[in-house]
Structure formats: structure tokens, C-alpha cells
Amino acid sequence: MKLGLVGATGVVGGTILRVLEERSLPIETLFAYASRDRSETIRFQNVDVPIFAATAERLAADAPDVVLFASSDDASAELAEAIAARGAYVVDNAATFRLDPLAPLVVPEINAHAIEAHHRIFPVANCTAIVLCMGIAPIARVAGLRSVRLASYQAVSGAGRAGLEALAAEEAAFASGAPAPEASTFAAPIARNVVPQIGSWNGLGGEDTGEERKVVAETRKILGLPTLRMAATTVRVPVRTAHSEVAFVETLRPTSREELAAAFAVAPGVVYHADGIVTPREVEGSDLVHVARLRPEPDSDGTFFQLWIVGDQLRKGAATNGVQIVETLLTRGALA
Amino acid sequence: MKLGLVGATGVVGGTILRVLEERSLPIETLFAYASRDRSETIRFQNVDVPIFAATAERLAADAPDVVLFASSDDASAELAEAIAARGAYVVDNAATFRLDPLAPLVVPEINAHAIEAHHRIFPVANCTAIVLCMGIAPIARVAGLRSVRLASYQAVSGAGRAGLEALAAEEAAFASGAPAPEASTFAAPIARNVVPQIGSWNGLGGEDTGEERKVVAETRKILGLPTLRMAATTVRVPVRTAHSEVAFVETLRPTSREELAAAFAVAPGVVYHADGIVTPREVEGSDLVHVARLRPEPDSDGTFFQLWIVGDQLRKGAATNGVQIVETLLTRGALA
Numbered sequence: 277m278k279l280g281l282v283g284a285t286g287v288v289g290g291t292i293l294r295v296l297e298e299r300s301l302p303i304e305t306l307f308a309y310a311s312r313d314r315s316e317t318i319r320f321q322n323v324d325v326p327i328f329a330a331t332a333e334r335l336a337a338d339a340p341d342v343v344l345f346a347s348s349d350d351a352s353a354e355l356a357e358a359i360a361a362r363g364a365y366v367v368d369n370a371a372t373f374r375l376d377p378l379a380p381l382v383v384p385e386i387n388a389h390a391i392e393a394h395h396r397i398f399p400v401a402n403c404t405a406i407v408l409c410m411g412i413a414p415i416a417r418v419a420g421l422r423s424v425r426l427a428s429y430q431a432v433s434g435a436g437r438a439g440l441e442a443l444a445a446e447e448a449a450f451a452s453g454a455p456a457p458e459a460s461t462f463a464a465p466i467a468r469n470v471v472p473q474i475g476s477w478n479g480l481g482g483e484d485t486g487e488e489r490k491v492v493a494e495t496r497k498i499l500g501l502p503t504l505r506m507a508a509t510t511v512r513v514p515v516r517t518a519h520s521e522v523a524f525v526e527t528l529r530p531t532s533r534e535e536l537a538a539a540f541a542v543a544p545g546v547v548y549h550a551d552g553i554v555t556p557r558e559v560e561g562s563d564l565v566h567v568a569r570l571r572p573e574p575d576s577d578g579t580f581f582q583l584w585i586v587g588d589q590l591r592k593g594a595a596t597n598g599v600q601i602v603e604t605l606l607t608r609g610a611l612a
Numbered sequence: 613m614k615l616g617l618v619g620a621t622g623v624v625g626g627t628i629l630r631v632l633e634e635r636s637l638p639i640e641t642l643f644a645y646a647s648r649d650r651s652e653t654i655r656f657q658n659v660d661v662p663i664f665a666a667t668a669e670r671l672a673a674d675a676p677d678v679v680l681f682a683s684s685d686d687a688s689a690e691l692a693e694a695i696a697a698r699g700a701y702v703v704d705n706a707a708t709f710r711l712d713p714l715a716p717l718v719v720p721e722i723n724a725h726a727i728e729a730h731h732r733i734f735p736v737a738n739c740t741a742i743v744l745c746m747g748i749a750p751i752a753r754v755a756g757l758r759s760v761r762l763a764s765y766q767a768v769s770g771a772g773r774a775g776l777e778a779l780a781a782e783e784a785a786f787a788s789g790a791p792a793p794e795a796s797t798f799a800a801p802i803a804r805n806v807v808p809q810i811g812s813w814n815g816l817g818g819e820d821t822g823e824e825r826k827v828v829a830e831t832r833k834i835l836g837l838p839t840l841r842m843a844a845t846t847v848r849v850p851v852r853t854a855h856s857e858v859a860f861v862e863t864l865r866p867t868s869r870e871e872l873a874a875a876f877a878v879a880p881g882v883v884y885h886a887d888g889i890v891t892p893r894e895v896e897g898s899d900l901v902h903v904a905r906l907r908p909e910p911d912s913d914g915t916f917f918q919l920w921i922v923g924d925q926l927r928k929g930a931a932t933n934g935v936q937i938v939e940t941l942l943t944r945g946a947l948a
Contacts (some may be wrong), residue, residue: 356910425909425918427763427858429806429847443804451787456893468779469893470765470856470906481887482869482907492910507909507918509858511765513806514850520806522763522845524860530900533818551817557792557805569808571818573761573843574828582761582843584808 277611278301279602280340282330283347284308284318284354287437288369291595292346293320294384295563299599302606311347326343332358341611344598345369360396362546362608365605367398367598374399374494381497384600385545386413390414390500391604398601403488403593404428404510405494409548410565410592411512411585416499420528422579423505426491431556433590442466443514462512465568471512485510501545518556519593521585530578533570545592559586563596613639613947615938616676618666618682618691620644620654624771625706628682629656631899635935643674647683668694680934681705683833696732701941703734705935710735710830713764720936721881722749726836727940733935739929740764740823740846741830743855746882746901747921750875752835756864758915759841762827765849765856766810767892769926771797778802778845797847807848815927820847840877841854854892855929857921866914869906876903881928895922899932 279296283289296303297320306320309330317324328334330351336358338416342365349370356366356373373379380390383406387479391398401409410424415421424464432439438461446457446467459465463473475486484492487510496504505526513520525588540548546555549568559566565587573580605611615632619625628718632639633656642656645666645728653660664670666687671679672694678701681688685706690703692709709715715733716726718743727734737745744762751757768775772796782803795801799809811822820828823846832840841862849856876884883890885904895902901923909916923929 295909312749425761425860429765429849447783447803448787451875453783454711463889464891465893467783468850468852469891470851471889471891472856472858473889479887481885481905484907505909505911507916508858509905509918509920511766511856511858514804515806516804520808520847521857522808522847524761524843549817551815553799553807553809555800555805555807559889571819574820575841580843582845584845 277301277342277606278305278307278340279303280307280309280335280338280343282309282343282345282351285310285314285434286326286346287440287591288318288346288594291590292344292598293318295591295595297321297601299603301599301602305341309334309480330355335359340364342367342602342605345373356397363396365396365398365611367400367601369400369404369594369598371490372399373397373402374495381494382601383409383498383597384604385410385543387498387500388604400594400598400601401494401498402490403499404430404519404521404591405491406522406593406597407565407585407587407589408491408495408521409498410587411521411567411583412523413499413526414543414546415525415527415536415581416501418535418539419531420500421499421525422528423494423506423526425524426508427522428508428510429515430510431519431589432466432512433517434474440516443516450531466512466514469514472509474510515556516560517588517590518560518586519589520556522582523585524580524582527579532578533572536570536581554586556586560588561591562588563591565592591595613637613678613942614641614643615639616643616645616671616674616679618681619686620663621646621650622682623769623776624682624926626929627926628680628934629654629704631927631931631935633657635939637938643676643682646737662781664757666691671695676700678703678938678941692733693943698731701732701734701947703736703890703937705736705930705934707738708735710737711833717830719745719933720836720940721746721879723834723836724940736930736934736937737830737834738826739770739925740766740855740857741827741834742929742933743901743921743923743925744827744831744857744859745834746923747903747919748859748861749835750882751861751872751917752837754871754875755867757807757835757837757840757861758864759862760831762844763858764846766846766925767851767852767853767855767925768802768848769853770810774809776852779852788928796820800927802848802850805850806831808845810846810848851892853924853926854896854922855925856892858918859921860916860918863915863917868914869908872906872917890922892922896924897927898924899927901928
């Protein structure tokens with residue numbers, strides 16, 4: 277398999293390279309692309325790989341069998357359809373194609389069945405939606421879902437390297453006794469703070485932010501529940517790479533904590549903590565999504581539950597989910 | 613008025629002293645107490661005040677008209693009833709009397725009417741419950757409340773000075789490149805982390821933590837809605853002193869964002885942000901509770917809303933609310 281990676285120098289791109297190595301995908305040739313030609317190389321499987329500008333001409337000449345996009349929305353919007361037109365596959369971390377009815381939005385543990393033979397473009401869902409769906413899909417399978425309410429605790433890496441650097445710089449300012457830092461990457465300072473605004477937003481209080489709209493729409497698509505009642509408030513927190521989420525779910529049928537625990541026990545990719553807690557810092561670098569504190573709401577009739585879901589947004593929320601899509605295509609013989 | 617302060621050397625006690633000065637309460641004599649006699653003094657209204665051990669004998673001899681407790685649950689449990697028995701007033705930040713049916717749980721902006729002439733012990737509610745109630749009481753007044761779901765983002769000062777010091781020490785370790793710090797004050801490390809466990813807990817996943825039980829029970833009592841359907845997951849975040857909360861509320865009667873905005877406009881102590889956001893760091897040190905991002909849930913029929921509530925847990929969540937109770941008693945002539 278010849279694999280292309282657009283955005284190879286970014287933080288998601290770097291994570292994709294690590295995940296590809298860890299999972300030993302059968303890659304014969306790696307092509308690395310960035311927004312422009314680079315003088316440095318990246319190291320992959322003990323080989324120094326040059327980095328070229330991601331242009332339609334370069335991609336056509338290299339002719340990778342599959343191209344992973346881990347850069348801006350613009351890159352895949354410009355390049356993906358030409359790649360698909362020559363029969364190659366696109367796995368795209370950008371938002372461009374996620375709600376396209378012709379593109380499946382695949383979290384392999386949940387809806388690999390959505391993949392059809394003619395599909396060539398595979399968007400990777402929003403990281404918060406992926407982590408949420410990993411945590412609530414087992415509940416949906418057992419008891420159905422009537423409504424979902426989400427409050428998120430989202431890591432700074434969701435804003436890429438700039439987000440990680442902003443947190444580190446603000447922490448360093450506090451540690452050195454410097455004046456409290458101003459906002460840079462985020463809508464407000466992030467160290468010693470939490471910020472209830474993620475993604476594009478017109479600032480109008482009555483409207484959801486871009487992140488909230490993504491999470492709602494993409495969760496519905498992944499779960500195949502287009503009319504699921506759902507609300508989300510998404511919040512940035514000073515955590516490096518793992519997202520945490522409090523979800524309040526209402527099921528269609530009464531169920532119990534025990535029945536749900538049994539569902540989680542057989543859910544691939546999910547670690548269910550019957551007791552105790554799990555925090556984002558301890559799951560960073562892992563591909564698994566963790567669920568803890570699942571419990572019925574007080575005075576509930578068996579249809580209202582709350583739970584705590586944690587997953588690394590660079591890994592399962594982006595890189596790993598994309599690589600799993602490639603693995604799924606390989607398994608099906610789509611990539612010879 | 614002669615005023616006693618038990619826990620004068622703690623972080624809530626220090627905040628109470630500042631609030632008493634700022635609001636110019638008519639204090640003739642301040643008595644300061646701690647768990648033991650101290651050699652240092654505290655400064656109050658340009659006077660150095662000695663600090664004595666809080667014993668029943670000392671309090672009986674000093675005979676303050678009102679005693680504020682800002683220390684452990686044990687101190688008020690041991691001392692409060694004797695103070696009340698001699699006709700003086702107790703304002704208690706501990707949990708001991710909060711759910712006592714004979715004690716009113718007063719947030720003056722919301723339920724000052726709960727105070728009766730014979731009341732002597734006034735517990736100050738849990739900080740998260742106070743901030744929540746300030747944000748949802750205006751909604752309850754306009755449209756009633758059928759259910760409330762809460763996900764919190766709670767500051768480290770909720771664990772007192774130890775919490776503030778733990779955050780600073782862990783941040784310093786990261787800044788110096790030292791190994792990632794271990795958990796100390798909290799159930800898990802708090803820098804670059806969020807921790808879904810606050811208060812006493814048996815670790816059993818099916819049960820609420822102590823903090824969650826407090827928030828649910830005290831919110832019901834403050835709002836006078838003993839059967840309010842409510843669920844909470846409470847989470848510690850690396851923020852210094854202001855709590856933030858995402859609340860999902862269901863009203864009894866359909867209402868609108870405009871009608872609720874009008875209710876917030878006349879709600880004392882609340883700053884309503886029709887547009888834009890507010891973050892905990894910018895409200896720290898203020899007595900006001902801020903509400904932003906109030907909006908109907910998507911596809912809602914006018915009875916489901918979500919909102920973001922922020923307030924300083926040392927100020928309105930503890931010290932200020934206690935001082936406001938003293939002010940209310942003064943206004944009513946209870947304290948001559």
C-alpha cells in the first residue's frame with residue numbers, strides 16, 4: 277500500500293505517523309505532504325521521508341492508494357475529489373465532507389456497516405463526537421436513545437500545536453510570576469481557566485458554537501439517529517490532549533446499570549470502569565475510550581443515566597480513528 | 613455588633629474578613645478564632661486582632677452577637693448550638709446544619725423569606741449549589757422547573773488553601789520540567805487534568821459523590837422544590853477560585869430566551885450576558901454570579917434550555933453569602 281499523508285508536520289499528522297507504526301500497517305511507500313515544500317524530513321519506519329507541497333499535480337504523480345488529510349479544511353476540499361476520482365481513497369480529518377450524505381461518517385467500532393463499495397471519501401468525525409459516540413453507542417444498542425445532553429471538557433490540542441503552545445506559555449508565565457497572560461489561541465486565556473466557546477461563533481448568545489453544531493449533527497449521523505434530541509455545551513479546559521465529557525442520556529426502554537455494564541464489557545475500544553474514576557491525563561497517548569461513573573439519575577425510572585467519558589482527541593478522536601478506517605478498508609480488500 | 617469568626621486563618625475566613633471590610637458592616641468588635649491559640653494576629657479595619665482557640669468557654673466569655681464559622685464541619689457541630697442557645701446567631705459554612713429542617717438554607721437574593729424570627733443557626737449552602745441557584749432561580753420564577761441536570765467545573769479553592777497550593781505546586785513542577793506530579797489534595801493530579809470526584813465517596817460507580825448529593829439536596833431546599841428532578845456530575849478543574857457550571861433545565865411552562873433575559877435583568881446579584889462568554893478567571897474576586905450562553909435546546913418546545921453559570925466560590929459561594937445573611941439579619945433588626 278502506498279499511503280499519502282497531508283499535514284505531516286502538524287500535531288495530528290505526527291500522531292498518525294506514530295499510530296501507523298504502532299499498528300504496523302503494511303505501508304510500502306509513505307508520501308508526506310505539507311502546505312509547502314520543506315527542507316526537513318520526517319522519520320517513518322527508520323526512513324527519512326521528504327516533505328513536499330500538497331498539490332494536485334504532486335498527488336497525481338505519486339498516486340498513493342490512500343491519502344490521509346490531517347491539515348486545514350481547505351486542503352481536502354481542494355484535493356480530495358480528484359484523488360477519489362482516480363479510484364484512490366481519502367481519509368479526511370477536516371469537516372468538509374462529514375455531513376455530505378454521500379460520505380459515510382465512520383467510527384469503525386460503531387458503524388463500519390455504513391461503508392459501501394463505491395465510497396472513496398471517508399471523513400473522520402469531530403473528536404468530541406467520536407469520544408461521545410464511543411461512550412453512548414453501547415447504551416443505544418441495549419436500550420435505544422431518546423435524548424443526549426453533553427457538557428464537554430476539551431483539551432487544548434483540539435486547536436493543534438498552537439493550542440498546546442498557548443497552554444504551556446500561559447502556565448510558564450504564571451510560574452515565573454509574570455502578569456496573567458492574555459488570550460492568544462483561544463477566546464480567553466486558558467491556563468487556570470475554562471472557556472465555553474469552541475469553534476466558529478458569531479458571539480450571539482442564543483446560538484450554538486461551531487463545535488456544538490458539529491457534535492450534535494455528527495453524533496446523529498454516526499449513531500444513525502437523525503432525529504435524536506440532543507444539546508451540547510462545549511468547553512475548553514487546560515488539559516493537553518484528552519477530552520472528557522459528561523453525558524446525560526435518556527433511553528427509549530428502561531434498562532439498568534448492570535445491563536449497561538454488560539453492554540460495555542463487549543464494546544470494542546471501550547474500557548468500562550464499574551467503580552472509581554478515570555481522568556484525561558492518565559489516558560493520554562492511549563487509543564481507548566474510557567467510561568466511568570455511569571449511574572441512573574436519582575429518582576429515575578430506568579431511562580435516565582449520566583456518565584463520564586474520556587478519550588485522547590489526537591488518538592481515537594482523530595489519528596487512530598482515521599487509521600482504523602484504513603485498516604477496515606484493507607480488511608475488506610479495498611486496498612490491495 | 614460584636615462578631616466572631618471561627619476559622620479566621622483559613623482561605624474562606626480571610627475572604628470573609630475582606631468582604632466584611634468592603635461592605636462596611638457595623639462591627640464594633642471582631643473576635644478571631646482558630647483551631648488553637650495563635651501567636652500571630654490578623655489585621656481587620658486597621659487593628660491587629662489576636663487569634664484564640666475556638667472553645668465553648670472562650671465563645672461564652674466573649675459573647676459575640678453573631679459567629680461566622682469558616683472552618684471544619686466539626687467546629688460548628690460542637691459549638692453552634694450553645695451559641696444559639698444564648699440567643700446569638702450562627703452563620704455556618706460547614707455542611708452540618710444545611711439539611712436540618714429547623715434551619716433555613718438562605719441565599720438572600722432567592723429565599724430571604726425563609727428566615728423566621730426564632731432562627732438562630734444559618735448554614736451557608738454548598739458553593740456549587742449557591743452558584744447554580746443564582747443562575748436558575750430566575751428561570752424558576754418565570755416558568756417553573758421540572759428538571760435540572762448539572763455538569764460542574766469546580767475551582768481548587770473548594771479544597772481550601774491546600775487546593776490552591778496543590779495546583780500551584782503541580783504547575784511549577786510542569787514548568788520546571790520535573791516529572792509529572794502525583795495526586796496530593798485531590799483524587800488525581802489537578803494540573804493539566806480534570807477530576808470527576810469531589811467530596812466523600814465510597815468509590816462505587818453507581819453512587820453519587822458527597823458533593824453531588826449536597827448539590828442536589830441543597831438546590832432543592834434553596835429553591836423550595838423538594839421533589840425537583842435533578843442530576844449532577846461534579847468535576848474539579850485547574851482553576852483557582854471561581855466555579856463554572858453547565859446546567860440543562862426543563863421548565864414547567866414554555867418560555868423564551870427573551871422572557872428569561874427579562875427575568876435575569878431584574879435578578880439581584882446576577883449579571884446576564886445576552887451575547888458573548890464569561891470565564892471563571894475574569895470573575896474571580898467578584899461577588900456577582902454571571903450567566904451566559906442561555907439558549908433553548910435545538911428542536912425544543914420552549915421548555916428545555918441550557919446555560920453557563922460562573923461565580924467565585926470563595927465569595928458568593930461562601931464568604932459573601934454568609935455576610936449577606938448577617939446583613940439581612942441586621943436589616944430586620946435581629947442584630948441590634
